[in-house]
């Protein structure tokens with residue numbers, strides 16, 4: 336197994352052609368939207384903030400929604416919300432399938448649009464529905480959010496990146512019109528860590544990911560930040576620091592051994608990654624708001 340973090344843009348193509356197309360279409364549509372809801376993944380609020388999107392949005396009003404809060408470490412999410420709020424970012428965190436979304440989102444959108452709405456009223460224009468582009472990285476929950484707000488399954492969703500292929504307007508009551516958009520990434524990650532955590536949390540197609548390297552990264556990070564979870568799920572003790580040895584412990588525990596008693600590495604890695612993503616190990620955040628997560 337290779338242990339180096341060779342997560343470079345030269346070997347992994349996570350920016351397929353349709354993203355370039357989507358970016359162009361979004362650029363065009365931004366001219367007719369009033370504001371943007373930017374979805375980020377609560378487990379990786381920094382890595383999932385798309386710099387391309389920030390450049391596109393410019394100074395349009397923006398509401399940031401941290402999705403999948405049910406999968407993230409609640410303490411870390413609280414700290415992220417505090418940090419972003421202190422930087423004047425309007426931010427809300429949700430479990431998109433279960434939390435009450437309508438009231439807090441409509442009221443945040445109205446507040447962000449307050450000046451424009453008041454100007455319209457002063458000029459005798461009856462305010463129309465607020466037009467909102469819903470944007471973010473792949474698989475972050477954009478279409479799920481829209482379906483919840485519209486209260487019907489109008490946008491296709493799925494637990495893999497790249498489900499939404501085209502832009503689609505969806506009316507939500509009288510107050511909002513939402514534009515669903517395909518998930519977009521950016522052509523070059525500023526550092527390998529961003530690629531790892533986006534891969535772990537499911538924003539990049541598994542087919543182009545070095546899964547063993549992701550598993551090694553994940554085990555190192557978990558050992559450093561959530562050792563008790565590794566202990567509880569797999570019986571990985573304090574004395575164990577080498578990720579490869581940790582994989583062997585998991586393989587033995589699950590009986591993932593080949594005829595020669597060596598571990599079935601592929602199966603072990605797949606199982607570990609699935610259990611991380613299905614939060615079988617626990618609620619995990621892969622970045623902390625004080626920047627300490629970059630040390631693995």
Ligand SMILES: Nc1nc2c(ncn2[C@@H]2O[C@H](COP(=O)(O)OP(=O)(O)OP(=O)(O)O)[C@@H](O)[C@H]2O)c(=O)[nH]1
Pocket residue numbers: 402403404405406429430431432472473474475476477478479480491492493494495496497498499500516517518519
């Ligand atoms: N646990 C959990 N799952 C969520 C949440 N939001 C969305 N999901 C799941 O995440 C997966 C992706 O959701 P989508 O709404 O298709 O994501 P998207 O951003 O539209 O993805 P693309 O169209 O591929 O860019 C689906 O399996 C959803 O059920 C959430 O808050 N918590």
Ligand SMILES: [Mg+2]
Pocket residue numbers: 477478479491492498499516517518
């Ligand atoms: Mg979608």
